[in-house]
Every structure is written in structure tokens, then in C-alpha cells.
Amino acid sequence: MRVLLIAGGWSPEREVSLSGARGIRRSLARLGHEVADLDPVADLGGLLDAARRADFAFINLHGAPGEDGLIQAMLDVAGCPYQGSGPAGSYLALNKNASKAVFRDRGLPTPDWEFVPRDPGPDFAPRLPYPLFAKPNTGGSSVCATRVRGGDELPAALGAIFASGCEALLEPYLPGDELTCGVLGDEALPLVAIRPAGDAPFFDYASKYEVGRCEEICPAPVPRELSEEIQAITLAAHRALGLSGYSRADFLVRDGKPLLLEINTLPGMTPTSLLPQEAAAVGLDFDALIARLMELGLARARGEA
Known part of the structure; x- marks a missing residue:
């Protein structure tokens, strides 16, 4: 089959995605498939045409795009089958x-949690006790995840998450x-x-x-x-x-x-x-x-x- 291998993207987990794609590409070749590569950071606009030329798409993306369902939704438009879940479940x-x-x-x-969608300001006091974890609401690979031991550490932890473009989620340690x-x-x-x-x-x-x-x-x-x-x-x-x-x-x-x-x-x-x-x-x-x-x-x- 002609397989479109989709990897890279623009999330903080880009390098993890590209690293995994190298092994997947070798495996697809051993299985006898013809492999074409597409990196959404370089050619998201070309995805539909590339997908229509393929028999199958193998997605190896982490974070957004990929795990947010965007790529799956575009592949559905193109009528190209792919592994894993559809757009709604992915998001x-x-x-x-x-x-x-x-x-x-x-x-x-x-575990209990507290959603912090935007910077709550310097007087914010979470309802969860310290120590706690601050993590991106839509990230993975523990990128920007921090154990926060007290209120003096929370602004920096939240600031790093908001700077990455994500909302924050707090969970008890x-x-x-x-x-x-x-x-x-x-x-x-x-x-x-x-x-x-x-x-x-x-x-x-x-x-x-x-x-x-x-x-x-x-x-x-x-x-x-x-x-x-x-x-x-x-x-x-x-x-x-x-x-x-x-x-x-x-x-x-x-x-x-x-x-x-x-x-x-x-x-x-x-x-x-x-x-x-x-x-x-x-x-x-x-x-x-x-x-x-x-x-x-x-x-x-x-x-x-």
C-alpha cells in the first residue's frame, strides 16, 4: 500500500514525534509498503492532496496537531483511512x-483537579492543597509539568504553561x-x-x-x-x-x-x-x-x- 506517514508538527513534542517516525518508516518498509512523508509544520495545506494519493495514513504526532483530532478530521474529508481514533475521541x-x-x-x-484556563493573577489561591502538580491541559510527555511545593512556586509554573499556549490543570501531589x-x-x-x-x-x-x-x-x-x-x-x-x-x-x-x-x-x-x-x-x-x-x-x- 501507499502509506502517508504524518509526523513532526509544531507542538513541544515535535522531536519525540520525528524520532518515533524513523522506526515506523523502517517498519512500514519491511512490511512492503511504499512510504511518503508529510510534516504538518511544512505542508498542512498539502495534506488533503497527499492523503488522496495514499491508501492509508499513519499518524505519529503528539500534542496538537494530531492528538487534537485536526489531522483525523482532514483525513476524513479526504476519505483516507488511518490508525486510531477519530476527531471527537481524540480531542x-x-x-x-x-x-x-x-x-x-x-x-x-x-484524582481531583482544578482547571485554570487563563492567568488568575498574583492573588490566586488554588483550592487544592500543596504540594500539587501543574501541567498543561492539552500537552503530553510531561512537557511543562511541574511539582509545586508552595504558593511561591505556583506563578512560575503557571507562567511556563501559559507561555506555551496551553491552559493549566492542577492536581494534588x-x-x-x-x-x-x-x-x-x-x-x-x-x-x-x-x-x-x-x-x-x-x-x-x-x-x-x-x-x-x-x-x-x-x-x-x-x-x-x-x-x-x-x-x-x-x-x-x-x-x-x-x-x-x-x-x-x-x-x-x-x-x-x-x-x-x-x-x-x-x-x-x-x-x-x-x-x-x-x-x-x-x-x-x-x-x-x-x-x-x-x-x-x-x-x-x-x-x-
């Missing part, structure tokens, strides 16, 4: 404030074990336990992308009952947001109770990323995972998923 998942509202509405456990769980098709995958290096304040950008900054264990060494509970919550969240194909949910486990932090519709796709590790645990190597995602995307385009 709901990217917007942490909106997705957490859906989780809470469906009875899924998620809750020490616990970090786990992640992927969905492929209609099945939950084995969990990954994430253990940042001793000097890391949390699973931050460096922990995610610098070699040796964290330990990732798959399958996670947790009790079967907890694993099954997290898998059930992951599937419920995936369905609640109307997602398709695949996703990856991030959890914090505190006192044996899982809390759903967020869900990713375009999770990292290097061969060593979290979701490919989970797929490998059920016998799918990276090439087989790419092929499966394409199968699911084609089935969705035919109205079969």
Missing part, C-alpha cells in the same frame, strides 16, 4: 479537563506507584510498571526519553486482582471517550487503589515505547503491531469497528 482524550469530567461522570476513579495499560483492538494489554530514577521528582520528560532515567517492567509485578482492575478501568475509559484502535492509559496506584490520570490516543511508537512493550508481551513484535494497527484502521474505515 476529548487530549483535553485533560474534559476527559477527567467524562471519567468522573462514568464513575471511573481519577499523590505519591504512589506509576503504571500504564494499553488497549489494542478491544482488549487490554499487560501493564507496565514505571520506576523513575532516584533523583527524578516524577515520571518527567527526562525519565521518559533519556536512557537510564527510569525502569520499565512489563508485565508489571502487581497482584492479579489489581492488574485486572486497571485493565477493566482502561477499557471503560477507552469506550467512554469513544476511542478506536488503540490507546494507553496512565495510572497512579496509592494504597492499593488505582487512579486514572489520563489516556493517550497516539502513544509513543518507538520499538522501546510503553505500548510496543505491552504488545511484545502478548507476542506482537514492532512490525506485527504496526500491521495490526493498520488492519484496525482499515476495518474502522469500512465501518467494521
